[in-house]
Amino acid sequence: MSLLLFTSFTSITSLEPLAKGSIKGRLIDQETNEPVSYASVAILDADKKSVTGALSDGNGEFELTKVPLGKYNLVVQFIGYQNYIEEIEITAKNSKLDLGEVVLVTSIEQLDEVEVTGQKTFIENRIDKKIINVSEAMIADGNSTSEILNTLPEVNVGADGTISLRGDNNVRVLLDGKPSQMDINQVLQSLPADAVDKIEVITNPSSKYDPDGLSGIINVITKKDALKGFNGNLSLNAGSNNKYSGFLGLNYRVKRLNFFAQSYWSSNEWDNTRDMYRTYSDVTLDDLDQKETIQDNNGYSNIKLGMDYFWDSTNTSTVFYERWKWESDAQSNYTNNYKDGDVINRTEYQLGKNYNLAQGNNINFNHRKEFSKGQLEIDLFANLGEADITPQNAQKIGNGSWQELNKNENQANWAYVQAQVDYDQTINDKSSFEVGYKGQMTDAKMNVSNVDFVNVDTMSYTYPYNESVHAVYGSYSLRLGNTSIKAGLRAEAAKMEGQITNSSQNDTSYVIDYQSLFPSVHVQQKLGEKNTVGVSYSRRINRPDVMQLLPIEMSSNPKNVMVGNPTLQPSFTNSMELSHGFMADVISFNTSLYMRHSTDIIREVVNYDAVRDITIMTFKNLGSSMTGGMSLSSNYNMLKWWEWNGSVDIYYLDIQDENEEYTIPTDGTPINWSAKLSTRVTPIKTLTFQLMGRYTAKRYDAQRITEPTYSMDLAIKKAILNNKGSVNFKINNLLYSGEQRNSYGNGFVEAIDFRQESPVYRLSFSYAFGGQFQGRQKRKIQSSGGGL
Secondary structure, eight states, X not given: OBOGGGGGGGSOOTTOOSOEEEEXXXXXXXXXXXXXXTOEEEEEOTTSOXXXXXXXXXXXXXXXXXXXXXXXXXXXXXXXXXXXEEEEEEOSTTOEEEEEEEEEOBOOSOOTTOBOOSXXXXXXXXSSXXXXXXXXXXXXXTOBHHHHHTTSTTEEEOTTXXXXXXXXXXXXXXETTBOOSSOHHHHHHHXXXXXXXXXXXXXXXXXXXXXXXXXEEEEEEEOOOOBSEEEEEEEXXXXXXXXXXXXXXXXXXXXXXXXXXXXXXXXXXXXXXXXXXXXESSTTSOEEEEEEEEEEEEEEEEEEEEEEEEEETTEEEEEEEEEEEEEEEEEEEEEEEEEETTEEEEEEXXXXXXXXXXXXXXXXXXXXXXXXXXXXXXXXXXXXXXXXXXXXXXXXXXXXXXXXXXXXXEEEEEEEEEEEEEEEEEEETTEEEEEEEEEEEEEEEEEEEEEETTTTEEEEEEEEEEEEEEEEXXXXXEEETTEEEEEEEEEEEEEEEEEEEOSSOEEEEEEEEEEEEEEEEEEEEEETTTEEEEEEEXXXXXXXXXXXXXXXXEEEETTEEEOOOTTXXXXXXXEEEEEEEEXXXXXXXXXXXXXXXXXXXXXXXXXXXXXXXXXXXXXXXXXXXXXXXXXXXXXXXXXXXXXXXXXXXXXXXEEEOSSGGGSOXXXXXXXXXXXXXXXXXXXXTTEEEEEEEEEEOOEEETTXXXXXXXXXXXXXXXXXXXXXXXXXXXXXXXXXXXXXXXXXXXXXXXXXXEEOOOOEEEEEEEEEEEOOBOOOOOOHHXXXXXXX
């Protein structure tokens, strides 16, 4: 049976009686109580002919209007759910029929009779988050996850991989709802986007979510299968200059058991350049003109094995084991010219190397118990890992010989454990509540050996680090007509402690210990069929991480070093947002007005050490900041074969700090903005062209001004093998500006121009094979980010 929506408008109209009525309701998932968006709803007459139909909206709500009086069968169809059929009758006395909540049950049998066409909506709006369906973004094929993030509204990724949300890089980035124990920016630069199913962008999280990240949460959710029999999908990608990646997902479901396996890997070579020009207030000092060429080889690999066991209709257990590895081997060649005007007085040649290897094991157990009006979920997760970080450098002056300068050998190991219990209960058709507990414990240790070849000195350190965060939370949801309200409170107790020791004495120790409350409120109002407005508030925190606290110098560039600050304290923010969504047949808009007030903000700051002739980058709690802005995104299906997507983000940033050395430079302005535009053309069903451009205007932040940047990507996709496979050709950075920024410090100005290798050509192949869809077997905490 074809999807009923596409035949619903072929019903006879000339024979309709004059009297008509309406039918409305709300579709919800039996397992999660979440709304089922964009499902097909239709009514059939006695001859099983479609009379009218519609799609449920982002809140699962639907309404059929101008329905002739009479008896009908209401039929709801959506992939992964059993068909819902109910006899209804529209009479003169009951012409406005309200069905309330219509509960859909996940399918356990093959849906042979349902043929599904069309695509999922690219952006789904929920009361407390946005969901971006990456699988619908053709631009994702063959890219890294960082590159797909850079296509999303309100999200920007810098040339160094740093991710920012609404202009602030204090954003919590998670992978499958779990934090990474290594630099998540590096992981996402290597993780193939083909392995990603969707991305949750949560600017004002509810109390159920961790309050980390002043600007919000980005949760990257990898692909998972729930198909009958044996099935899977495969993608292979190759790019210019030795860039390769692949993804394989396998699934086998039989009776009560569902087995799944995944593996993704990448190997990339990058040839980049970085030029730095440093001038000094002391006119007796020569300017430093540093030219750097960078060859970076990095890769990421992962294998995951697991299974679901369906004990009965109300109990499901899931367990998986994952082995992962990330490796980077980078070498930089520096030419340092010391200049008086245009005259070069002295030249140094330096060599920097940085080898990183991190690997570990993840184990996850999840159990879900369903009750008649509620659900209990228990989730246990452990990550055990180790890392080697080895930066080193050498130099020669003029035509002299190479001399090693220093070398850091850092070995780290850690154990991270997370436990969560979550219970939600439906009170009635208008209200529900949710309560839960989450605990996170980290036990880590780093051994550092700093070898100074010039002074023939070696310093060895031990850095134990422990962190524990315990939280309890609750929320209450209420629906009054077209108004939805969700209010919650999270209570959290956290402690972080570390100590640097060497053979002679304790150099430093620190303890960060606090208890705090994090309230949140979300109100959403539906205005007619096409408009939704919402207002929300949340309190959030930015905790300093283990490397920001580590007071040991590390660098592969002899002229720039990084050192942590053990005196850092958490930063808190109050965030408010007013949003509006409009959805019509061919066009949709999402608009947000937001404001954030943050205290003790954490920023990178740079100082110049004249004795050593180096700049030292560290982290510091500055004063307060006020951010206010507006974001607008839109999707426009101009023609059936021509689609446009665009977004604009404008924000005002004001930093107030007693030490004006670290505020926005006086020649700066607090207005920042960026824009993205893409278009997709499908001249025939099996061929698609896509062009995407990004522009970021001049940006201002503490101590730094970044010049405007732009880039453009082109992609061509061809469906093959009866639409089960596709071939994609893409050019990244077809147009590319690079990234230039100036840092204004006490006694110096440093101008940096970074150029990533461009253009990059990519060719990818993907293929899906196997059985039929068997419903949404949701491991909610682990896979959807619901347990953050």
